Amino acid sequence: MTQILLVGCGKMGGALLDGWLALGMAPRDIFVVDPEEAKHPSRAQVRVTGDVQSLPADLRPDVVVLAVKPQMMDAALPAYARFAGAVYLTIAAGKPLAYFARILGSGAAVVRAMPNTPASVRRGMTVAVANSVVAADQRKICGDLLAAVGAIAWIEDEAHMDAVTALSGSGPAYVFLLAEVMAAAGVRAGLPEDLAARLARETVVGAGELLRQSSESPEQLRRNVTSPGGTTFAALQVLMRDDGVGPLMGEAVAAATDRSRELAG
Numbered sequence: 001m002t003q004i005l006l007v008g009c010g011k012m013g014g015a016l017l018d019g020w021l022a023l024g025m026a027p028r029d030i031f032v033v034d035p036e037e038a039k040h041p042s043r044a045q046v047r048v049t050g051d052v053q054s055l056p057a058d059l060r061p062d063v064v065v066l067a068v069k070p071q072m073m074d075a076a077l078p079a080y081a082r083f084a085g086a087v088y089l090t091i092a093a094g095k096p097l098a099y100f101a102r103i104l105g106s107g108a109a110v111v112r113a114m115p116n117t118p119a120s121v122r123r124g125m126t127v128a129v130a131n132s133v134v135a136a137d138q139r140k141i142c143g144d145l146l147a148a149v150g151a152i153a154w155i156e157d158e159a160h161m162d163a164v165t166a167l168s169g170s171g172p173a174y175v176f177l178l179a180e181v182m183a184a185a186g187v188r189a190g191l192p193e194d195l196a197a198r199l200a201r202e203t204v205v206g207a208g209e210l211l212r213q214s215s216e217s218p219e220q221l222r223r224n225v226t227s228p229g230g231t232t233f234a235a236l237q238v239l240m241r242d243d244g245v246g247p248l249m250g251e252a253v254a255a256a257t258d259r260s261r262e263l264a265g
């Protein structure tokens, strides 16, 4: 029986919590600290407190999951240093392993992970890196908790985490933006708003599902849509020009990578 203390139960903490409950984890083994108590009725059996002082004095969690905003971490973290012996699993963007060692002590076992919001439908992609203090069983526990909401990749080089954050952490927003701008373009092309929104949404969903199920590369799947001299070809000549979506995505991911580095604190 693994006892979990979840600090911050917003979009990502909540998605993780729902994943653990769906997996059959006993609610009585999960403690949550979040200013807004009992955010969801299906989580009613989970013990939620508004602040760390209200936790049972004898609580010795195996894992402390840190899911507050990076900007809140300085204020929140010191109160959790008393759970020495636990592995700390942080999902905060930008905050490096060294930051946690500084505040929790160099003996603290810390896993830094970057999930994404498809975790809320168990289709997340998480990348994780552990510090040298993390024991094999602690790594396994953290891996299981993250795998409850989707795919997981462990890496050894923490330096990749800023680019990971920019690609898969923020990435769902790029895809949702694509659905937004496709719908808007459909309206500009004369479609009713409802129809354009539905076509954009279903096209993104269907293309994503095809990408998931197919063994072909994204490039080949793109080529499969593109008849020589056809409509897609005409569109791609715009999207793939020198100042098109490729360089723009490069700039966007670089900006997100830089921002992740700035959040290090």
Ligand SMILES: NC(=O)C1=CN([C@@H]2O[C@H](COP(=O)(O)OP(=O)(O)OC[C@H]3O[C@@H](n4cnc5c(N)ncnc54)[C@H](OP(=O)(O)O)[C@@H]3O)[C@@H](O)[C@H]2O)C=CC1
Binding pocket: 007, 008, 009, 010, 011, 012, 013, 033, 034, 035, 036, 067, 068, 069, 070, 072, 075, 076, 091, 092, 093, 114, 115, 116, 117, 169, 170
């Ligand atoms: N959203 C995303 O796509 C992703 C986010 N992340 C990371 O996950 C973390 C959480 O992000 P997200 O879920 O989006 O943010 P949210 O704002 O949705 O969730 C943060 C939660 O923490 C609560 N909180 C604030 N201060 C404390 C405190 N001292 N103790 C306990 N709980 C507190 C907030 O309550 P209140 O709202 O009342 O302040 C809120 O419920 C961030 O570090 C972010 O970088 C990682 C991957 C993807």
Ligand SMILES: O=C(O)[C@@H]1CCC=N1
Binding pocket: 093, 165, 169, 170
């Ligand atoms: O935008 C952010 O900072 C967080 C981290 C990755 C996704 N959302």
